[in-house]
Amino acid sequence: xxxxxxxxLAPFLARRIxxxxxxxxxxxxxxxxxxxxxxxxxPLEIDSLARLSPPTGTHWFGxxxxxxxxxxxxxxxxxxxxxxxxxxxxxxxxTGVPAGILSAMFPRVGWFVMRAVDVLMAFPALLLALGLIxxxxxxxxxxxxAIGVVYLTTTARITYGVTLRLxxxxxxxxxxxxxxxxxxxxxxHILPNLVSPLLVQxxxxxxxxxxxAASLDFxxxxxxxxxxxxxxxxxxSRIYITRAPWLLFFPGLMIVLTAFSLNLVGDALRxxxxxxxxxxxxTPRRN
Amino acid sequence: MWLYILKRLGAAAxxxxxxxxxxxxxxxxxxxxxxxxxxGDGATPDQVDALRQKLGFDRSLAVQYFSWLxxxxxxxxxxxxxxxxxxxxxxxDGAETSILLASITMVWIILLGIPVGMIAAMxxxxxxxxxxxxxxxxxxxxxxxxxxxxxxxxxxAWLGWLPSSGYPSIFDDGGLANLQHLLLPSLALAAPxxxxxxxxxxxxxxxxxxxxxxxxxxxxxxxxxxxxxxHIFRNALLAVVSAFGFTLAALIxxxxxxxxxxxxPGIGRLVVxxxxxxxxxxxxxxxxxxxxxxxxxxxxxxxxxxxLDPRVELE
Numbered sequence: 001x002x003x004x005x006x007x008x009l010a011p012f013l014a015r016r017i018x019x020x021x022x023x024x025x026x027x028x029x030x031x032x033x034x035x036x037x038x039x040x041x042x043p044l045e046i047d048s049l050a051r052l053s054p055p056t057g058t059h060w061f062g063x064x065x066x067x068x069x070x071x072x073x074x075x076x077x078x079x080x081x082x083x084x085x086x087x088x089x090x091x092x093x094x095t096g097v098p099a100g101i102l103s104a105m106f107p108r109v110g111w112f113v114m115r116a117v118d119v120l121m122a123f124p125a126l127l128l129a130l131g132l133i134x135x136x137x138x139x140x141x142x143x144x145x146a147i148g149v150v151y152l153t154t155t156a157r158i159t160y161g162v163t164l165r166l167x168x169x170x171x172x173x174x175x176x177x178x179x180x181x182x183x184x185x186x187x188x189h190i191l192p193n194l195v196s197p198l199l200v201q202x203x204x205x206x207x208x209x210x211x212x213a214a215s216l217d218f219x220x221x222x223x224x225x226x227x228x229x230x231x232x233x234x235x236x237s238r239i240y241i242t243r244a245p246w247l248l249f250f251p252g253l254m255i256v257l258t259a260f261s262l263n264l265v266g267d268a269l270r271x272x273x274x275x276x277x278x279x280x281x282x283t284p285r286r287n
Numbered sequence: 288m289w290l291y292i293l294k295r296l297g298a299a300a301x302x303x304x305x306x307x308x309x310x311x312x313x314x315x316x317x318x319x320x321x322x323x324x325x326x327g328d329g330a331t332p333d334q335v336d337a338l339r340q341k342l343g344f345d346r347s348l349a350v351q352y353f354s355w356l357x358x359x360x361x362x363x364x365x366x367x368x369x370x371x372x373x374x375x376x377x378x379x380d381g382a383e384t385s386i387l388l389a390s391i392t393m394v395w396i397i398l399l400g401i402p403v404g405m406i407a408a409m410x411x412x413x414x415x416x417x418x419x420x421x422x423x424x425x426x427x428x429x430x431x432x433x434x435x436x437x438x439x440x441x442x443x444a445w446l447g448w449l450p451s452s453g454y455p456s457i458f459d460d461g462g463l464a465n466l467q468h469l470l471l472p473s474l475a476l477a478a479p480x481x482x483x484x485x486x487x488x489x490x491x492x493x494x495x496x497x498x499x500x501x502x503x504x505x506x507x508x509x510x511x512x513x514x515x516x517x518h519i520f521r522n523a524l525l526a527v528v529s530a531f532g533f534t535l536a537a538l539i540x541x542x543x544x545x546x547x548x549x550x551x552p553g554i555g556r557l558v559v560x561x562x563x564x565x566x567x568x569x570x571x572x573x574x575x576x577x578x579x580x581x582x583x584x585x586x587x588x589x590x591x592x593x594x595l596d597p598r599v600e601l602e
Contacts, residue, residue, distance in 0.1 A: 017421070119305040122578050126540035127558065131574060134562055135316045207428065214430050215544050219559050234433065238548075241436055242444045252433040259428035267424070 011272040012265075021264025024257055031075050032082040039072035043228045052244045061250045064237060073228040074250050080229040081210055081258055084144060088209035089202045091148030092155040097198065099152070100159025101190060104167060105182055114160060117153045125150045126215060133221050143222045147212040151205045155198070162197050166190050196273055203266035207259040214255050230255050288593070295589055299582045306578045307359075311352050313571055324567050327368040364572040369564045374572040377557065384454050384553035388469050388476065388546070389538050395477035396484055396534065401527065403481075404488025408523075409515060411493060420489065426482035431541045435475035435548040442471055452550035472549040476541055480534050484527060491526035495519045525595050532585040539577050 012019045031038060041059075047067035055062045061070035099117070103110030120128065132146040166172060172189050180188070216222030217231025225232055230251040237247035317324050322335045322344060339345060343354055358365070364374035407419040443451030454468040455461060495501065496519050504514045539555070546555035554573055561569040 115301070115305070119302050119309065122302050122306050122582055123574065124536045124539040124577055124581060126543050127574055127577060130543070130558065130562060131313060131570065134567070134570065135313070135318075137318075211428070211430050215432065215541075218430075218432050218544060219547060221559075221562065234430075234436075238436065241440050245440055248433070248436055248440075252430065252436075255433070256425070256429050260425055263424055263428050 011268040014272070015268050018264050018268030021261035021268070024261035025265060028078050028258055028261075029082060032078040035076050035079055039069070039075050041069035041072045043068065043072040043076040044226075045069070052240060052247075054244070055246055062244065062246045064233070064244075064247055065240060070233075070247060070250055073233060074230070074254055076228045077230045077233065077251060077254060078258075080140065080223060080227060081213075081254070083140065084147070084213045085206040085209050085258075085262075087141075087144035088148045088151060088212075089205050091144060092151035092205050093198065093202065095148075096152045096155025097159050097194070099156040100161075101163050101186055101194075103156070103160050104163035105186065105190075110160070113156070117156050120149065120153045126212070129212060129216065130219075130221065133216065138221055138224065140223050140227070143213055143216050146216070147209050150212065151209070155201055155205070158197060158201050159194060162194055163190055166193050196269070200266050200270045200273060203262045203269065207262035207266065210255055210259045210262075291593075292590060295586055299586050303579065303582055306582075307356060307575065308352065310571055310575050310578070311355050313574075314567055315348070317567060324565075325365070325368070327565065359575065364575070365568040367561075367566055367569050369561070369566040369569070374568050377569055378554060378572055378576060381552055381554040381557045383456055384469075384551050385542060385546070385555060387457075387466070388473055388542060388551065388553060389535075391466070391469050391473040392476045392480070392538060393534075395473055396481045399477065400481040400484030401488050404485040405492060405515070405520060407485065407489045408492035408496070408519075411496075416489075420486065423482040423485045426478050427486070429479060430544075431475050431479060432544045432548045434478050435472065435545055438471045438475055439549070454549075454551045454553075468549075468551075472545050472551060475548070476538060476545045479541070480537055483534065483537075484530060487530050488523065488527050491523040492519050494526075495522045498522075525592065528591060528595060529588060532581075532588040535584050536581055539581070 012022050045068060047063065047069075050059065050063050050067040051065055053059050053063040053067070059069050059071065061074060063069055064073070099113050103113040123131070128150055129143075129146040132149060133142060136142040136145060166189065167185075169189075172185060175185060175189060213222055213229070214231035214234070217229050218235045220235060222231055223229045225236070233251040234248055237244065237251075240247055314321050314324055322338055322342075323330055325342075326334055326338060343351055362375060364378075366372070367374050367377045370377050403419060407416045407423075410416045439451045442449045449471055450468050451471075452468075455465045457463055457465050459465065501514060501518050504518045505511075509518075542553065543555035543558055545551075546553040547559050550556070558570060558573050561567075561573070
């Protein structure tokens with residue numbers, strides 16, 4: 001048990017800044033889970049007497065144009081950030097991993113699957129997401145799907161690349177020549193080895209999903225405006241930029257901190273990764 | 288060589304053909320009658336009948352696709368519902384802004400990303416390197432619109448040095464001075480992408496610095512800066528050039544948000560406005576053109592490998 005914990009923490013102990021990333025990530029999860037206990041005010045409560053108040057002892061992050069407490073809204077915003085992150089990562093893994101493995105194990109089918117991935121990758125990410133939003137309509141779930149499709153492609157490619165390398169390993173060949181079937185090979189040899197590279201990919205996807213979701217919210221095409229998401233808060237406070245610049249600061253800072261810390265985590269995990277898989281991962285990209 | 292170019296052209300054409308099917312189907316996937324989608328909700332039955340005749344909506348999807356494709360190939364992308372003018376001319380109106388914005392941004396990315404990445408690599412392991420790498424990671428995590436809003440606040444609202452929004456054409460009054468409208472947007476757009484190029488330049492230079500020929504060059508007594516420029520940098524450039532393909536895709540995506548923040552009359556803002564106006568033919572046209580552009584740039588990047596590094600095997 002202790003050994004497992006040590007193996008898990010090793011990448012972070014080797015690089016202190018990554019430990020900071022991990023700490024911020026855990027803090028964000030904590031904030032999301034216990035938001036109702038942490039916040040001093042109801043994030044939807046309107047106080048017309050305290051409109052556009054700068055940060056004070058009673059309102060730590062100030063208030064917005066309805067007098068709603070920015071700190072409480074920022075904390076509640078972490079809930080949607082977590083939902084978006086988990087949603088996009090799950091979607092990308094649940095679709096991209098089977099597609100990648102299938103393509104590597106059955107090259108004939110694989111050719112078509114990977115060409116389909118190429119076609120999807122020919123669309124600039126946000127345009128693809130916006131096109132899907134037009135078809136599906138606005139909403140949190142649809143935003144997750146629209147961003148998820150973007151990262152399904154990169155996840156499928158990475159899985160495909162790593163699986164191809166694994167398939168050529170001597171022990172996999174040996175297992176196959178001893179009569180192991182494809183399902184056995186995938187479950188016993190491929191999937192366990194995919195865990196590390198996919199963990200790295202998942203942290204980058206989680207980070208970039210935040211930026212994608214914030215862009216959709218900012219354009220008014222993501223989460224409904226009544227949900228306190230960081231992107232929505234930025235969109236609403238945009239017109240008060242000169243009168244109340246702090247309104248833009250805190251939600252934006254949360255987006256940056258979340259994406260930054262997960263990028264740090266991903267980077268630390270990536271550096272500890274088997275060099276053969278690192279190559280298949282390629283450059284983490286925002287879009 | 289020619290065979291390689293032909294093969295790559297073929298692959299790009301296949302991808303484009305498949306993408307065009309998706310873009311064509313787009314109109315049919317939007318909830319509602321595609322004819323009303325194309326004409327807008329205010330269309331009269333006569334207009335709907337006329338369009339049905341013209342596009343052959345009573346015929347099979349395959350026939351409709353080829354009729355649409357043949358129109359597109361002749362430059363007919365359909366009519367904008369909102370402007371009641373051809374889609375291509377609506378997109379053309381935004382082209383100047385977007386092309387200039389992308390070009391200035393690219394200049395920033397190259398001027399900031401590559402030299403700073405070189406400095407970080409040359410001081411590998413030092414505080415300078417760690418600081419610059421950390422900054423790059425931070426910039427890669429920042430939403431472009433947030434940077435843009437703060438640039439507006441500082442340089443337009445507080446200091447009053449630069450305009451906060453809009454862009455009058457360089458062909459109007461003011462001439463080239465109008466380019467100052469694109470200074471802040473291009474900086475906001477460049478920030479995360481320059482960060483990516485910085486990280487790539489650094490990583491790639493560190494990889495090349497380990498090569499035997501670099502050690503040989505040093506052992507021969509060649510001046511250090513000459514080794515860096517001629518032996519390391521030139522070879523590290525290959526990885527950096529390959530990144531410009533997806534940097535362009537990133538620029539297109541982020542320009543949508545940046546142009547909205549700075550109220551620039553470009554193609555990115557046109558997409559957002561067209562979504563809100565339900566002007567689907569325009570969205571369809573913009574997506575098609577960006578896909579063509581993106582595939583074209585990637586093709587050029589692939590082909591440029593051959594010139595940058597003659598050792599690259601072209602299969």
